[in-house]
Amino acid sequence: MLVWLAACPLAAGAADYPEVDLQRAEEISAGRCSLCHGAQGESSTVLYPRLAGQHYQYIAKQLADFQSGRRKSDTMASMVQGLTPEEMLALGVYFEKKPTRARMATDKQLAAVGEFIFQRGNEFSGVAACASCHGERGLGSPQLPRLAGQVRQYTESQLKSFNSRERTNDNAVMHSIASKLTELEIKAVALYISALD
CATH class of the missing domain: 1.10.760.10 (Cytochrome c-like domain)
Structure with a gap:
C-alpha cells in the first residue's frame, strides 16, 4: 500500500515527500535497522548514528552507497542487500518523519x-x-x-x-x-x- 504524504515541514524548509510505502519501510526497519538504530531511529548505542529527522534523500543516498560499495561497511553492506531504490527512499522518509530531541551537553x-x-x-x-x-x-x-x-x-x-x-x-x-x-x-x-x- 502506497501512502501519499502531504507537504510537511522539513528540517531545513518545507517540501513534499515522495509517494512511498511507509508500511514496508516500517517492516524493514523492524527487521534490519532497529537493533542498531533504535525503533524510532534514535540509535540504540553510541556506536551508531541517529537516523530520526535525517533528510530522506541523504538516507536513501547513503543506503545506495553502502549497497554499491562506495561507502564501506561490512555490517551495512549485508543490511542493504536486496533493498530496492524504492525501499531505500521509503526508509529515508520513514526516518525523517521520526521526532528528534535535544541532548544536554555535559561539559x-x-x-x-x-x-x-x-x-x-x-x-x-x-x-x-x-x-x-x-x-x-x-x-x-x-x-x-x-x-x-x-x-x-x-x-x-x-x-x-x-x-x-x-x-x-x-x-x-x-x-x-x-x-x-x-x-x-x-x-x-x-x-x-x-x-x-
Missing part, C-alpha cells in the same frame, strides 16, 4: 569551543565553519546531513574516518576539513552538535 566549556568551531571555524588552521554547509542550527539539506542531535561518539568517529580517508563517499570537502581538526576540536564539535535540535 559546557568544551561545548562552547565546539560552538565556536561550528559557527566560525578556525581561521588560524584553515578549518571552515561547519555552519557554512550544514546550517547555523546543523539541520543540513537534502544533500548534506542533518548534524543536530547526532550521537557524539559517532560524529567523532566519522570525522576521524574522513581524516584517515576511510570514509570513501561524500569526502572531497570533508577530507580537507577533518585533516585540519585537532583532537580537542573534534571532541568539542561533536559534543556541541549532539546538543543541537
Whole structure:
C-alpha cells in the first residue's frame, strides 16, 4: 500500500515527500535497522548514528552507497542487500518523519569551543565553519546531513574516518576539513552538535 504524504515541514524548509510505502519501510526497519538504530531511529548505542529527522534523500543516498560499495561497511553492506531504490527512499522518509530531541551537553566549556568551531571555524588552521554547509542550527539539506542531535561518539568517529580517508563517499570537502581538526576540536564539535535540535 502506497501512502501519499502531504507537504510537511522539513528540517531545513518545507517540501513534499515522495509517494512511498511507509508500511514496508516500517517492516524493514523492524527487521534490519532497529537493533542498531533504535525503533524510532534514535540509535540504540553510541556506536551508531541517529537516523530520526535525517533528510530522506541523504538516507536513501547513503543506503545506495553502502549497497554499491562506495561507502564501506561490512555490517551495512549485508543490511542493504536486496533493498530496492524504492525501499531505500521509503526508509529515508520513514526516518525523517521520526521526532528528534535535544541532548544536554555535559561539559559546557568544551561545548562552547565546539560552538565556536561550528559557527566560525578556525581561521588560524584553515578549518571552515561547519555552519557554512550544514546550517547555523546543523539541520543540513537534502544533500548534506542533518548534524543536530547526532550521537557524539559517532560524529567523532566519522570525522576521524574522513581524516584517515576511510570514509570513501561524500569526502572531497570533508577530507580537507577533518585533516585540519585537532583532537580537542573534534571532541568539542561533536559534543556541541549532539546538543543541537
